[in-house]
Amino acid sequence: MKYFILFGICCLFALQGVGQGTTLGTRIAPPSGYTRINAGEDSFGAYLRNLPLRPRGTKVRYFDGREKRDTGVYCAVVDMEIGKRDLQQCADAVIRLRAEYLYKQKAYDKIHFNFTNGFRADYAKWAEGYRISVKGNQVSWYKAKEKDYSCKTFRAYLDIVFAYAGTLSLSKELQPVPVSSMRIGDVLIQGGSPGHAVVVVDMAENPSTGEKLYLLAQSYMPAQDIQVLKNPREPKISPWYSLKSTGNIITPEWGFTSSDLKRFKE
Template sequence: MPRSDFVKRIICISLLIITLLFLTSCKEVKNNIDLSESINTPQEIIVAKSSNYIIPQESTIESRYLPIEGYKRVEVEKGSFGEFLRNQNLKPYGEKVLYYNGREKSSTGVYDSVIDVEIGSRDLHQCADAIMLLRGEYLYSIEAYEKINFNFVSGFKAEYKKWMEGYRIKVEGNNVSYYKATEPSNTYEDFRKFMDMVFAYSGTLSLEKELQSVDIDDMEIGDIFIIGGSPGHAVIVVDIVVNHDNEKIFMLAQSYMPAQQTQILINPLDENISPWYSLKDCEKLITPEWVFELNQLRRFK
């Protein structure tokens, strides 16, 4: 064999060995990821979807997701916030979450379905905003207009009842006030403009202060895991099922940053029940894009 061919063969073999070592090293690093130590860091966790309790052609949370074997849905009062959340309309199964600018968010390791919600073209509808919109939409649907109010981070109380009367909100630094701007009106467009104002000046810091603490064993549909901050995060319980031992498993929804449509989260730790979650023997709630302490459960007063 000519010397030049021998040298080329040695070089090729050496490169192949180096490549194999590199790939093996990468695999070891990936397999050694400890999600409990990677707090609040998005992970590309691929969860296989089971089809025995997911009915893709259905269009609401209640109809698309059946309780897993041995569980049944908790009862909710007719006209309650729990019933409202359970009956949220979903986009066709397999459609992607859209950001405010129209881009798609990959579903890999994050969400299973998308709530059919219009979020506008501004970077406003983030995590706390999505929850406030769900709450506001519910109160608007039952005509409880006087209860539609949210606090700004500054402490100012934004009240939809005053917005209905034709008042608008002026923000000058930390000074916030109402001023009479138009004739009384109560269209859905009025409501959404009010909510956009809330989105712009509220967040996890203000929402957390409005909510009351709830013991994890007393979880109900509509409860919220929240940590106020910059950044903070919040996810909302949109359904609960229970077994004969009164063990609850639940489903979560979120928006995130930048502004995006609300999504039904997969369970990154248990593909057998995903998108349902169980907290049995858990010290934390681990979701695809955030980790919560169990004492961070809150409820609208």
């Protein structure tokens, strides 16, 4: 497996601008000289920037309640339940955030994700009472329930997606974008078994130089809380990452390249 664990390195320095706020945008300030990039009020970017965070110092926990060792991986934990099954891993966390945003906007018809075998799972059909039958590689819809757009039914839909989708299917759904055009909500992803995915949850810019920074969040294996990542290569600006036109992007548990950046299709 291709990953990078940097034991203790990130624990040796103070994170820049990490305060006591209750959301990502209020707790993690950009470095001196940088200001946050504008995000439209109802945009995916604004949703991610305003993700609620658990109290500072909270440890990441796995789906079964065990605590993840903090080996310099994360600086904050998103306040979102992840269920009690080993389902919401890396690509699933990206899917979860995108789906939660669209659900909040009541854009139900836009909530759809593909299974690894190519089957398209539409939330609107699920909410209309249809369920998904999986028999080997054969997947089909069948009518089973009454119409229900409740949070409970939405959450059940997500679990079935998590069970049958992953980095391989998600990477095929997303469209490649040049790293110079990065936006909040873009995804660094390598499809495979297991592959990995992290999502850009905020960005900032130096108005004098035009230099941009970004924040990344992930889940991992086994299923665990969504966490805001530290930057192991640039401790002076961690947890922010500097936006470069090309090259490797090293996160605490995985290595990407600038060509791995993709975006949800509008």
